[in-house]
Amino acid sequence: MSNPFSLKGKSIMVTGASSGIGRSIAIECSHMGADIIMVARNQSRLEETLSMMGEGNHVMILTHLEIEEELDNLVENITSLDGVVHCAGIAPHHPFKFVSRSKFEETFAVNFFAPALLSQKLVKKKKMSKPSSIVFISSISGNCIAASASTAYCSSKAAIGGLVKSMAVDLASQGIRVNSISPGAIRTAIFDSGQFSEEDIKAEEQRYLLKRLGKPEDIAYAAIYLLSDASSWTTGSNIVVDGGYTVL
Numbered sequence: 001m002s003n004p005f006s007l008k009g010k011s012i013m014v015t016g017a018s019s020g021i022g023r024s025i026a027i028e029c030s031h032m033g034a035d036i037i038m039v040a041r042n043q044s045r046l047e048e049t050l051s052m053m054g055e056g057n058h059v060m061i062l063t064h065l066e067i068e069e070e071l072d073n074l075v076e077n078i079t080s081l082d083g084v085v086h087c088a089g090i091a092p093h094h095p096f097k098f099v100s101r102s103k104f105e106e107t108f109a110v111n112f113f114a115p116a117l118l119s120q121k122l123v124k125k126k127k128m129s130k131p132s133s134i135v136f137i138s139s140i141s142g143n144c145i146a147a148s149a150s151t152a153y154c155s156s157k158a159a160i161g162g163l164v165k166s167m168a169v170d171l172a173s174q175g176i177r178v179n180s181i182s183p184g185a186i187r188t189a190i191f192d193s194g195q196f197s198e199e200d201i202k203a204e205e206q207r208y209l210l211k212r213l214g215k216p217e218d219i220a221y222a223a224i225y226l227l228s229d230a231s232s233w234t235t236g237s238n239i240v241v242d243g244g245y246t247v248l
């Protein structure tokens with residue numbers, strides 16, 4: 001019996017594949033049969049991701065996503081894609097009173113301009129297959145809730161909401177679907193870096209209906225759905241994966 005969630009034979013680019021959620025997306029998509037193009041700056045951490053992946057024709061392309069010429073080189077190195085997951089992102093903390101224009105620009109460069117322009121370049125150079133799927137990893141922050149000292153981050157993620165819907169409208173006729181996932185707090189390296197005590201983490205977990213933080217795989221499984229043929233009638237949508245946090 002065929003599996004509509006299978007990614008067998010699909011070529012999928014994952015940015016931010018060297019860490020956290022992007023790493024998990026690359027690994028889980030490889031287990032579903034995809035060939036993965038992993039994008040990030042840190043070669044040794046990308047190699048670690050590769051060592052955890054299933055079989056396939058996987059490649060790494062080192063790229064500083066905030067540099068436009070590097071986006072052009074990345075696109076030149078691609079033959080054709082069935083899917084893209086824009087997962088690379090930064091989350092700096094700047095209280096609103098101190099967030100300068102350059103700090104806004106630094107955050108938008110990685111979180112908004114890089115995925116927007118990379119998508120545009122892939123489409124213009126006809127690197128997206130018909131049909132194909134583009135997935136943005138956004139956040140509940142900016143779209144559903146806000147956090148303190150996060151104006152630049154929340155604004156960049158809210159901007160992704162508008163981008164996804166308008167790209168979905170413009171690209172539907174070319175068979176390209178565009179969607180986003182908005183995660184709640186996911187237990188990635190930042191939670192084990194000593195910045196938060198175990199007590200802080202336990203208190204945070206109690207704020208979730210399902211009484212735990214997310215795991216990177218929780219987001220990877222939603223990405224698999226959006227990349228696969230199972231979601232062939234889904235475009236312009238945002239899937240909130242937050243353990244029920246924003247229901248309360």
Ligand SMILES: NC(=O)c1ccc[n+]([C@@H]2O[C@H](COP(=O)([O-])OP(=O)(O)OC[C@H]3O[C@@H](n4cnc5c(N)ncnc54)[C@H](OP(=O)(O)O)[C@@H]3O)[C@@H](O)[C@H]2O)c1
Nearest residue numbers: 016018019020021040041042064065088089139185186188
């Ligand atoms: N973790 C959460 O709780 C959470 C919640 C909601 C949304 N999100 C979103 O999920 C995404 C991934 O978050 P994460 O927690 O997995 O973060 P992470 O572990 O810090 O990983 C960030 C990834 O982005 C890459 N990256 C950052 N700046 C880059 C640049 N200039 N050029 C190329 N690659 C760059 C990093 O790779 P290199 O350092 O190797 O370049 C790394 O692979 C982000 O968009 C984030 O906003 C996370």
